[in-house]
Amino acid sequence: MKPYIHIVRYYECDRMGITHHSNYIRFMEEARLDWMDQMGFGFERMEAEGVVSPVVEIACRYKHPTTFKDAIRIEVSVIELSAIKIRIAYNMYMGDTLVCTAESLHCFLENGRPVRLQERFPDFYEALCRQLTEAK
Amino acid sequence: MKPYIHIVRYYECDRMGITHHSNYIRFMEEARLDWMDQMGFGFERMEAEGVVSPVVEIACRYKHPTTFKDAIRIEVSVIELSAIKIRIAYNMYMGDTLVCTAESLHCFLENGRPVRLQERFPDFYEALCRQLTEAK
Amino acid sequence: MKPYIHIVRYYECDRMGITHHSNYIRFMEEARLDWMDQMGFGFERMEAEGVVSPVVEIACRYKHPTTFKDAIRIEVSVIELSAIKIRIAYNMYMGDTLVCTAESLHCFLENGRPVRLQERFPDFYEALCRQLTEAK
Amino acid sequence: MKPYIHIVRYYECDRMGITHHSNYIRFMEEARLDWMDQMGFGFERMEAEGVVSPVVEIACRYKHPTTFKDAIRIEVSVIELSAIKIRIAYNMYMGDTLVCTAESLHCFLENGRPVRLQERFPDFYEALCRQLTEAK
Numbered sequence: 295m296k297p298y299i300h301i302v303r304y305y306e307c308d309r310m311g312i313t314h315h316s317n318y319i320r321f322m323e324e325a326r327l328d329w330m331d332q333m334g335f336g337f338e339r340m341e342a343e344g345v346v347s348p349v350v351e352i353a354c355r356y357k358h359p360t361t362f363k364d365a366i367r368i369e370v371s372v373i374e375l376s377a378i379k380i381r382i383a384y385n386m387y388m389g390d391t392l393v394c395t396a397e398s399l400h401c402f403l404e405n406g407r408p409v410r411l412q413e414r415f416p417d418f419y420e421a422l423c424r425q426l427t428e429a430k
Numbered sequence: 431m432k433p434y435i436h437i438v439r440y441y442e443c444d445r446m447g448i449t450h451h452s453n454y455i456r457f458m459e460e461a462r463l464d465w466m467d468q469m470g471f472g473f474e475r476m477e478a479e480g481v482v483s484p485v486v487e488i489a490c491r492y493k494h495p496t497t498f499k500d501a502i503r504i505e506v507s508v509i510e511l512s513a514i515k516i517r518i519a520y521n522m523y524m525g526d527t528l529v530c531t532a533e534s535l536h537c538f539l540e541n542g543r544p545v546r547l548q549e550r551f552p553d554f555y556e557a558l559c560r561q562l563t564e565a566k
Numbered sequence: 567m568k569p570y571i572h573i574v575r576y577y578e579c580d581r582m583g584i585t586h587h588s589n590y591i592r593f594m595e596e597a598r599l600d601w602m603d604q605m606g607f608g609f610e611r612m613e614a615e616g617v618v619s620p621v622v623e624i625a626c627r628y629k630h631p632t633t634f635k636d637a638i639r640i641e642v643s644v645i646e647l648s649a650i651k652i653r654i655a656y657n658m659y660m661g662d663t664l665v666c667t668a669e670s671l672h673c674f675l676e677n678g679r680p681v682r683l684q685e686r687f688p689d690f691y692e693a694l695c696r697q698l699t700e701a702k
Numbered sequence: 703m704k705p706y707i708h709i710v711r712y713y714e715c716d717r718m719g720i721t722h723h724s725n726y727i728r729f730m731e732e733a734r735l736d737w738m739d740q741m742g743f744g745f746e747r748m749e750a751e752g753v754v755s756p757v758v759e760i761a762c763r764y765k766h767p768t769t770f771k772d773a774i775r776i777e778v779s780v781i782e783l784s785a786i787k788i789r790i791a792y793n794m795y796m797g798d799t800l801v802c803t804a805e806s807l808h809c810f811l812e813n814g815r816p817v818r819l820q821e822r823f824p825d826f827y828e829a830l831c832r833q834l835t836e837a838k
Binding site: 309310312315316317319320323341346348349350351352353354355356359 | 581582584587588589591592595613618620621622623624625626627628631
Binding site for chain 2: 575576577592595596599608609610634635
């Protein structure tokens with residue numbers, strides 16, 4: 295899997311001159327959707343099938359500030375997988391410097407009800423399992 | 431009509447320490463939706479009926495910078511009305527200082543096709559006409 | 567302390583029709599800065615003295631979706647206080663429904679170096695201690 | 703000059719499912735700063751020298767909606783140049799479809815006072831003149 299690169303925009307920086315912390319949550323989404331694309335399960339395909347994936351939890355630890363023009367390299371990996379939830383980890387680097395580590399927890403919903411990934415998207419589920427195993 | 435007040439948020443300010451110019455476009459939307467509410471035609475009611483109102487044009491002249499905690503008072507008025515389009519003007523003040531003047535042009539769409547306001551929402555159309563006349 | 571109210575804006579909602587999860591991080595900031603104001607220690611006063619307060623950690627659990635026009639009531643409280651760090655908790659409600667719980671961890675920096683709150687802002691530190699005690 | 707490409711993010715789309723109109727103002731900034739880089743006059747270099755460049759006016763005509771994953775190609779050109787102001791035009795395409803045309807007017811400030819580009823950044827001024835002539 296290719297890491298995702300986000301170049302910090304001018305408008306993403308705040309009065310302190312650094313990337314506003316809320317934007318990292320958006321970078322996580324960008325990286326996650328890119329990672330799903332790379333796995334062959336683009337989110338817009340799910341949406342077209344009527345499945346949405348709300349975020350259940352977010353955690354973010356800011357290690358080092360970034361600013362305008364910095365290239366943030368984001369490595370995404372699945373770290374937990376249950377019948378209806380998936381936990382994803384993010385390591386964000388600027389060169390060799392770890393600038394942020396984060397996690398997000400997701401479920402999948404169809405008509406407002408939880409979707410069992412293994413049944414609804416078995417190929418995606420297997421790909422996630424494989425990635426999880428390889429990581430261990 | 432009561433003017434709309436937007437208090438500038440910390441995250442709306444940029445590296446120059448001032449409200450990022452793109453945010454005024456959002457303040458315009460806030461003020462416009464509040465103004466529609468005051469006229470009794472909330473945008474969420476239109477949306478519920480399947481009518482959306484995309485922005486066709488925007489123009490914005492920045493007169494004076496604002497920053498964190500500034501209270502921007504926005505006066506909204508209709509300045510042009512045709513069968514399918516409506517042009518709205520915004521005067522934004524901080525105390526007595528004019529900080530920004532702006533305009534937006536809108537159409538209304540139902541199933542992707544232009545809606546004739548006068549037929550689809552006659553009460554709203556009349557209220558707009560009245561406002562337009564009073565302004566002259 | 568008066569809870570902070572955030573009315574969800576149209577532009578804060580995403581393609582799923584709900585408030586985009588990244589915006590809650592911004593609501594936390596709004597509520598936190600309002601809470602500091604209510605304690606008499608406005609952030610812009612600290613900034614004027616050359617002290618900034620970067621966010622060190624964020625955690626957010628989304629319980630219930632919100633959308634355009636929803637009024638989110640945010641209760642802020644300090645839950646941990648050390649020499650150089652402060653942890654703040656947020657309970658966000660819509661009516662009686664808990665929509666989100668969150669935490670943030672902050673330090674204070676002056677010329678890039680950690681500030682000891684107790685020495686630099688003794689009144690603020692004491693007010694925080696008092697709040698912490700009352701909560702227990 | 704190479705056109706700038708912006709890929710629309712999920713969080714840039716609104717409840718109507720399309721790119722929120724305020725975001726085009728941000729795409730303009732991205733494209734403009736990239737264009738200044740390509741001309742060899744990066745905005746962060748100006749900022750380092752104490753010169754900032756606030757936006758004075760913005761105008762934007764939305765021709766065609768875009769959404770998540772769309773690649774917007776933005777062509778930037780200078781269309782007016784005076785002693786202290788510069789007007790920039792933007793043509794935004796998705797494939798061959800013109801999705802948005804826009805303009806922005808800028809001044810340059812040093813210590814809060816207008817900067818005469820020709821004196822302060824003569825190389826940049828000449829490069830702008832050259833571009834303006836070539837366009838005619």
